Amino acid sequence: MVNNQNIDWEKLHKAAIEIMVKAYVPYSKFPVGVASLVSDGRIVSGCNVENASYGLGLCAECGLVSNLISTGGGKLIATVCVDAKGNFLAPCGRCRQLLFEHGGNEMLLMTPDGPKKMNEMLPWAFGPDDLEKSK
Numbered sequence: 720m721v722n723n724q725n726i727d728w729e730k731l732h733k734a735a736i737e738i739m740v741k742a743y744v745p746y747s748k749f750p751v752g753v754a755s756l757v758s759d760g761r762i763v764s765g766c767n768v769e770n771a772s773y774g775l776g777l778c779a780e781c782g783l784v785s786n787l788i789s790t791g792g793g794k795l796i797a798t799v800c801v802d803a804k805g806n807f808l809a810p811c812g813r814c815r816q817l818l819f820e821h822g823g824n825e826m827l828l829m830t831p832d833g834p835k836k837m838n839e840m841l842p843w844a845f846g847p848d849d850l851e852k853s854k
């Protein structure tokens with residue numbers, strides 16, 4: 720099991736760049752790649768996949784979450800999201816919510832200011848616990 724003390728950020732950054740170049744972005748021409756370290760040590764990743772029906776485009780994080788679940792699930796420990804230049808990119812609001820579902824408040828997200836906890840990137844997030852509380 721990995722924890723947020725032994726994160727190879729360089730490896731995650733490389734994995735995010737490696738998948739970013741595979742993005743399907745004929746409309747925005749804005750490729751995004753994202754990679755996460757999972758609690759069991761594996762790395763999952765995703766890139767954005769756009770659509771001629773513009774609003775149906777899938778963000779890179781959608782691909783990552785799909786990859787996470789289809790390869791066995793687990794908890795996201797740390798995430799790196801990059802733009803075309805390999806610079807750290809702050810995931811959009813919807814994607815912070817997607818990441819929160821599988822990483823919770825403690826997941827670390829790399830930013831140009833260094834790693835930040837999810838509860839700083841998405842404070843007061845709505846999540847699975849809220850559904851339980853109202854039962």
Ligand code: THU
Nearest residue numbers: 747749751767778779810811814
């Ligand atoms: N995009 C992502 O894939 N993830 C984000 O967190 C930010 C935005 C994509 C969506 C669209 O394909 C392109 O970037 C431009 O918005």
